[in-house]
Amino acid sequence: MSNDDFRRELNNVFDDVSGPPSSGLRDRVRSGIASAPEARSPYWIAGVAACVLTALIVGALYVANPLRRPIGPIPGGMPTPTATAQPFVCTQQDYMPAATPSAGAQSTAFVSALRTASQGSYDRLTIEFQGGSPTDVRIKGQSGTTFTASPSGQPVTLKGSDGIQIVMRDTDLHTSYSGSTDIITGYNHLAEVRRLEDFEGVVQLGLGVNGPACYRAFFLASPSRLVVDVQAGAAPTPSPTSKPSASPQTFVCTNQDIQSASQGTPPPVVYISGLRPGAHGTYDRLVIDLGNGVPGNVTVEVRSGTSFTMSPSGMPTTVRGKNGILVTIRGADLHTSYSGSTDIVTGYPGLAEVKRIEDFEGVVQLGLGVNGPACYHAYFLTNPNRLVIDVQAA
Amino acid sequence: MEQRPQVLVRAVEGDPDAFSRLIEPLLDQAYRLAAVMLADRSAAEDAVQEASIKAWRKVRQLRGDAGSLRPWFLSIVGNECRMARRTRWWSVIKVADVSSPAPDARESHADLRAALLRLPPDERLPLVLHFYLDLPLEELAKTLRVSPAAAKSRVYRAAKRLRADLTIEEVF
Numbered sequence: 226m227s228n229d230d231f232r233r234e235l236n237n238v239f240d241d242v243s244g245p246p247s248s249g250l251r252d253r254v255r256s257g258i259a260s261a262p263e264a265r266s267p268y269w270i271a272g273v274a275a276c277v278l279t280a281l282i283v284g285a286l287y288v289a290n291p292l293r294r295p296i297g298p299i300p301g302g303m304p305t306p307t308a309t310a311q312p313f314v315c316t317q318q319d320y321m322p323a324a325t326p327s328a329g330a331q332s333t334a335f336v337s338a339l340r341t342a343s344q345g346s347y348d349r350l351t352i353e354f355q356g357g358s359p360t361d362v363r364i365k366g367q368s369g370t371t372f373t374a375s376p377s378g379q380p381v382t383l384k385g386s387d388g389i390q391i392v393m394r395d396t397d398l399h400t401s402y403s404g405s406t407d408i409i410t411g412y413n414h415l416a417e418v419r420r421l422e423d424f425e426g427v428v429q430l431g432l433g434v435n436g437p438a439c440y441r442a443f444f445l446a447s448p449s450r451l452v453v454d455v456q457a458g459a460a461p462t463p464s465p466t467s468k469p470s471a472s473p474q475t476f477v478c479t480n481q482d483i484q485s486a487s488q489g490t491p492p493p494v495v496y497i498s499g500l501r502p503g504a505h506g507t508y509d510r511l512v513i514d515l516g517n518g519v520p521g522n523v524t525v526e527v528r529s530g531t532s533f534t535m536s537p538s539g540m541p542t543t544v545r546g547k548n549g550i551l552v553t554i555r556g557a558d559l560h561t562s563y564s565g566s567t568d569i570v571t572g573y574p575g576l577a578e579v580k581r582i583e584d585f586e587g588v589v590q591l592g593l594g595v596n597g598p599a600c601y602h603a604y605f606l607t608n609p610n611r612l613v614i615d616v617q618a619a
Numbered sequence: 620m621e622q623r624p625q626v627l628v629r630a631v632e633g634d635p636d637a638f639s640r641l642i643e644p645l646l647d648q649a650y651r652l653a654a655v656m657l658a659d660r661s662a663a664e665d666a667v668q669e670a671s672i673k674a675w676r677k678v679r680q681l682r683g684d685a686g687s688l689r690p691w692f693l694s695i696v697g698n699e700c701r702m703a704r705r706t707r708w709w710s711v712i713k714v715a716d717v718s719s720p721a722p723d724a725r726e727s728h729a730d731l732r733a734a735l736l737r738l739p740p741d742e743r744l745p746l747v748l749h750f751y752l753d754l755p756l757e758e759l760a761k762t763l764r765v766s767p768a769a770a771k772s773r774v775y776r777a778a779k780r781l782r783a784d785l786t787i788e789e790v791f
Contacts, residue, residue: 231782231789232750238732239751243654243663250646250664254671255639261672564665584661 253561333426334359334393334449335401341410341418347456348415350432352391354449355401359428361394362451366438372431375422377606377613383433384409385416389440391430391453398423414457424607491521494587495554495610496562502571502579508602508615509576511593513554515610516562522555523612527599533592536583545570546577546594550601552614554591559584575618595619624685631678638675645689646671648752649696655747656700658736663700670699690754690761697744697762704740734781742777749774749790756791 338353367390370383398406398420406420414435422429432438436457443452499514528549535542559567559581567581575595583590597619604613629637642649646667653663653670674695681691735743748754748762760770775787 231785234728234731235735235746235750235781237728238735239651239655239747241728241732242658242736243651244660246647246650246654246667247660247664250650250667251643253664254642254646254668257668257672258635258639258675261675560661560664564669567661581661 249560256561332395333357334396336396336398336428337401337448339402339404339408339418339430341408341412341415343410343412343414344454347454348410348412350415350418350453350455352393352430352451352453354396354451358444358449358451359393359396361392362442363390363392364440364442364453365390366440370417370431370433372419372421372429375427375429376424377604381419381421381431383417383419383431385433385435385457387434387436387438389432389434389438389453389455390421391432391451393428393430393451395426396428397426398428415455491556492518493556495520495557497554497557497559497589498562499611500563500565500569500579500591502569502573502576504571504573504575504618505615506618508617509571509573511576511579511614511616513552513591513612513614515557515612517610519605519607519610519612520554520556523603524553525601525603525614526551526553527601529599531592531594533580533582533590536588536590537585542580542582542592544578544580544592544594546596547619548595548597548599550593550595550599550614550616551582552591552593552603552612554589554612556587557589558587559589573618575616627681627685627688631681635675638678641688642671642674642692645692648689649693651751652693652696652744652747653700655735655751656697656740656743657703662703666699666703667696669703670696673699687761690758693748693752693754694762694764701740731781738777738780742773742780745770745773746777746781750778 334357335355336352337355338351340349340351340353342349342351367388370385370388372381372383372388372390373379374381406423408418410416410418415432416435417431417433419431419433420428421431432440432453432455434455434457439456441454444450445452495518496516497513498516499512501512501514503510503512528551531544531546531549533542533544533549533551534540567584569579571577571579573596575597576593577596578592578594580592580594581590582592593614593616595616597617600617602615605611606613623631626637626641630641649667649670650663653666654660657663657666670692674692677695681687735746738746745759745763748759754762756767756770759774760767763770763773765773771787771791775785775790778785778790
């Protein structure tokens with residue numbers, strides 16, 4: 226092979242490997258640049274900003290002088306929780322405040338903190354709000370610690386033997402609150418606090434209690450907060466009949482087509498923004514984040530074997546596992562908002578691999594390799610929009 | 620140093636449209652570089668997009684005139700490809716067709732392709748820049764961030780891995 230032949234042949238190989246870029250690359254880059262933050266400032270600016278901010282905070286704290294403020298009753302006779310043990314009066318009835326401190330001041334109460342504390346003869350949950358208090362709060366006790374999460378409808382079992390359910394309307398747990406939504410306390414009375422719902426202005430919390438659920442609840446102001454004190458009846462320690470703390474959720478294998486949760490018209494193209502597999506004990510879960518809406522046409526098919534046909538290349542491909550599940554989302558796009566791996570090998574007992582089979586002309590296909598039977602349960606969740614596919618562990 | 624064109628000045632001042640217009644002519648070359656480096660067309664487009672965003676964030680660091688833009692941008696793409704190869708350790712990395720490594724059959728297209736894709740990234744990069752993107756030696760050196768002599772040496776050394784009897788005169 227002459228030198229010219231070598232150059233020509235090498236260029237043919239380069240052409241063969243690369244091919245032309247897709248027509249959307251230019252738009253993709255342009256939109257990426259438009260949505261990316263501008264060039265970062267030099268580090269010294271960030272350093273100076275941090276110093277200024279620190280000085281402001283220290284100054285504000287010094288002026289407010291919170292630590293040297295004399296301890297006394299809050300003006301106006303507002304009830305105040307103390308760290309000392311108070312006589313515990315168990316109301317154990319549905320609770321609804323007659324008038325919350327700032328009800329009506331704002332349409333949504335934003336939960337800004339969930340705090341738990343052991344107070345000796347009882348344990349306390351404090352729910353702190355920003356910008357007002359919820360207008361409607363219901364609290365009720367129940368036997369057992371199994372609740373129903375909303376809107377998924379999945380059963381959720383908490384630690385402890387009995388439960389308390391708190392329902393707050395016109396409330397939001399995701400805007401101002403960034404802490405844990407499943408708090409396992411290790412206390413004698415209050416075993417666990419878990420978010421059951423945070424959807425369309427309704428927040429539900431489930432409390433797991435180590436014994437018969439006995440509680441009292443009241444509002445405090447400045448800052449606005451709902452206090453729920455819990456006493457585990459006569460049994461300060463978990464009773465022998467308490468349920469296992471880590472009881473697995475029941476996996477229901479439906480293998481059914483899924484219905485979109487959105488009642489409106491789906492957007493022309495749904496931009497998939499995330500592929501997130503996770504192991505959940507009896508099942509493994511794949512969450513497909515749908516950035517801008519819920520697609521109108523999604524099919525999930527069970528395949529025997531793990532071979533799929535890539536599209537549009539037509540090349541065969543095989544994923545890990547024993548059986549396969551093909552997820553087809555029409556009117557979707559995996560390359561605009563998603564930049565992660567398109568071939569995820571999980572190492573989980575159920576879901577072995579997730580691989581992109583097609584991402585072409587508005588059709589996204591994902592091949593799932595599963596180690597056990599191809600048994601799945603698929604459903605949509607919103608806020609944020611996502612398609613959830615649970616696969617039974619092998 | 621030549622005076623910077625207005626579009627480059629505006630891009631450095633933070634105009635995303637100006638920056639997009641500046642790098643759009645380079646996207647095809649950037650994609651081809653990434654596609655050969657990663658042997659995966661989809662991953663190549665991801666890398667080019669990511670590199671473009673990084674370039675946008677670092678555009679204030681660009682030194683020189685408009686002629687410096689291409690080697691600067693391609694070096695970012697090259698680094699992004701290295702990062703992509705490194706971060707894909709947990710996923711399945713597409714391996715090129717390397718089933719027939721027969722050294723005596725270099726003349727065939729398939730074997731040349733296999734031999735090329737067997738090269739480590741540091742050797743593949745100068746070959747792509749020189750033979751495929753036809754970068755002048757000065758730009759090649761800037762992209763690799765080495766001296767022109769070192770760049771020449773790297774291209775020659777990598778080319779010899781594909782064809783042992785090449786002389787340096789045949790390469791340049």
